[in-house]
Amino acid sequence: AAQIEDGPFAAIDVNMGCPVPKIVNNGEGSALMKDIKLAEKILTSMVKAVKKPVTVKFRKGFNDQCLNAVEFAKMAESSGAAWVAVHGRTREQYYSGTADWEVIRQVKEAVKIPVIGNGDIFHAQDAARMMQETGCDGVMVARGAKGNPWIFREIRQYLETGEIPPRPSTEEIREMILRHGRMLSEYKGENVAMREMRSHMAWYTKGMKHSASLRCEINQVETLEGLAALLDGCMV
Template identity: 60%
Template sequence: MAKIQIGNVTLENQVFLAPMAGVTDLPFRLLCREMGTGLVCSEMVSAKAIYYKNKNTESLLEIHEKERPVSLQLFGSDPELMAEMAKRIEERPFSILDINMGCPVPKVVNNGEGSALMKNPVLVGKIISAVAGAVKKPVTVKIRKGFDEEHVNAAEIARIAQESGAAAVAVHGRTREQYYAGSADWDIIRRVKEALTIPVIGNGDVTGPESAERMLRETGCDAVLIGRAARGNPWIFRQTIHCLETGELIPRPSMEEVRTMMLRHAALLKEYKGEYTAVREMRKHVCWYTAGYPHSARLRERINEMETMEQLEEIICMKSPDPA
């Protein structure tokens, strides 16, 4: 397995956890790190929220020693504010600072942030230059194919990122207009890779070992990001890394392994967020963990009724056949 160098940070493998709002919190990142991912990425953090000392932002910035190396993702559209906030948080124990220029969510885009920045290449350069000049840690950028099919400019934005001081670029092969629908365009990832000398990380439709290997081979990218396919499936990192190293496929986990992981996930959530929040957040995670297993529909019905950790544990430990 090839190691990846991003600035002064050496990553042990090519399989990374993609940042996902509402998913890649500290407990989930710890689980994915235990499964071998070379880099975990935080939920995106607003530069404005840091500036105004938003009470909910502190938990997004929390990092545990056991999950490192960590990429902390920042978003905003004001170069000066982005640089100032990057400098303010630089002493925190993350390894890489990532700038989000790919988020498609309306409330972010309507503020001129996230993927909206791809419509303004000049501003992109100013933001990256300001942030890279303000901190010593490597700065990376996450972009999309373009804002829409009429404005496919990932290669242009990536070149600007490199020239402005970015240490790596991650490319999601969908436009903002697509959100997560349709198929990701891996050819745009290949074109970005051919245009740059810094590492390029591919993102989009990596759903397991085979697709990860195919993306690396077909695009020439240096690493892959796994996002939605990791929800309820932190094992995907162990499986993908093993396959890339040996060519062998590891069987999907047994129901008992799934139960153990769900209980551990719930315990971590309770530790970091308290029982009330942990139980409610585990509802979506249990649905993801059990998708495709026999009798999972009935389990999901019951999970939405639970109110306490005791009820959660009782439901998770219900006997159910192993997957077919």
């Protein structure tokens, strides 16, 4: 944490909720929910090592036999975490079934630091409902943002005014795909970026008129220029 602290970010978040076997089998991610003492040691030493806020994300528990989100949150608070984010599923559930928001409410009741609720927010109304039902201080969106970065402005406006802004126009979607492709290229190189854009393209264009043919044609695209040409030809 100390090595990366000067980077362009506001806080250091430790992911103690990751369910991936490679991570869990190594005792990391959500496996740390089974070893609360070790999790505590990691957090306290991180908090001591850096000035930026250290935060932690975890799940409802590891499995049905280990449902310890409340205890874990209290440990995080006493270790100096600035806030916690809770995903209302166990590791065993992975991403299946529905997220249990009741556990988010219990965590919120148990600690004084801010609690971010996470799990199954796909529309602005879901965010409002989660905040209302759990009392959480903020929400975290994951899958609901795939191909839909507009969900953030929709949530914000809905919470502030009770109204949801109009869905993005085709032109706005097109510009966002290009911007996404450009930024991803800067980050990962054009080649990898264009391959990764295949999935994003499918998410961005879900339900649109030309989405099936676009999904097919994106597979041939290898450059940003090609991506722009494809969008020019199909969507406007």
